[in-house]
Amino acid sequence: MYTRIYFLRYPKETSDDPVIYHLVKQYDVEFNILKADIRPQRDGIMILELKGNRENVREALGYLKGLGVKVERLATRIRRDESRCFQCGACTGICPVGALHIRRPEMEVLFDPEKCTGCGLCVTGCPVRAMEVSIDRLLKEEPAVAQGA
């Protein structure tokens, strides 16, 4: 099963449409909404996990893009500052999905951005603030952008 997490930005015009309904009905993909902030007649964002065969997911994304939804892999929005991180492992007890995990027996602390759901718990949980999730910042920025436009 092909699984990917996407960061979607809805334009004003699309935010009223039942997009997810069409996604399931027409492209037969499983979905899991991890975070959403969409209001009618406003720009919106959604973090969406899609599961299905690779071809279906690809076509579903094509459909979204056709509606003017900007689609980005969530993984590109989460970063670990490797120069800050000192591999203590505190984050591995906080991360609910195992994106931050330990390779044994070396005890290396690894970050797999593909598994990350963008919850942001690690950001304040990391003693040296090595984790950066730039979707929370976007959530705050987005209304301002909408007003400006």
Add this chain to the structure above:
Amino acid sequence: MSEHQVNKTYAEINARIKAGEAVVVTAEEMVDIVRREGPVGAAKKVDVVTTGTFSTMCSSGAFFNFGQTTPTIKAARVWINKVPAYAGLAAIDIYLGATEPAEDDPLNKVYPGEFRYGGGHIIEDLVAGKKVFLEAKAYATDCYANTKCKKELTLADMPHALLCNPRNGYQNYNCAVNLSDRTVYTYMGMLKPGCRNANYCSAGELSPLLNDPLYRTIGVGTRIFLGGGVGYVTWHGTQHNPGVPRGDNGVPRRPAGTMMVQGDLKQMSADWLRGVSIQGYGCSLAVGLGVPIPILNEEMARFTGVSDAEIFTQVVDYGHDYTNGIQRNYGEVSYAQLKSGMIEVAGKKVPTAPLSSVVKAREIAEILRHWILDRGFQLTEPVANFPTVDFSFDVAE
């Protein structure tokens, strides 16, 4: 003396280091060597075992002499980047503690607080070469007329800077769980209610004092790796407590010994001194520490050959017991179990997370090995020993 089959002196080991003939291994490597060759064989072969640990270490800080002003000042209250330092020492000597938060920090008013900047962060900024802003207030005297001063300065501008940590390198530490029904934010990290995670904080078999459990070679005057530079053990640390339950191998099963360490801050590095922010608890400093242990005899070989499976600690409840001073534990676990990622507490499987970096501990042990091999780093015999307890191995091998 001659109760041992192998007897080496500090002078002999140092001579071998000087001659480039010393055999130096890390505490991790020593586990296999002792297993393979036995303590006597290992003691004949190995001269020095290097240890390391890198983790948040409260009870850290630094003394600074920040240089005189004109007219002169006897600083009574001092802030660096808005973090208060203690100034009741002399005219311009101050002590900055690692856990001191910035004066305008909201602390836990918005719970759990973030504690973004404090004394530990200033120490990191200074060794990273950054400028800091120092502010002092004073009352005037005939010899010190100035009543206030403000200046920007770097570590290089300070006439004197000494890292001085009254308690570092805890020999073993609790494994923390939370048996209460609410999430708690502790110095042992975030602990979920109902015992759903367990945090621990020790480098285990790499940790300095776990490789010299009776403090036979680590004492006052021991030259060490400290914060990326050379430092010294200058006393036993605060809360040093040798009289705890120990295993047959002499290793404490509870938090026990500690070290006071110090060294010239100017030769240290931000790679090995890191300001930390512990959610809901406060600021502190992560310190890189490494101690070389001379293998004077087969007993030291046996001590340094200890493995994670032979080091145990207690599981303590930080949801209720710790805060209320209740001396109770929920069983013992080994570091091999803790490092496996899962332990059992009262019949229930609980996932574990470390707070101490094994990767960095290993790196420190490696660096120290290279200092000895390539730079002729010499070992020092303690001028005074730490308080300890009687111990001898029951049966010889």
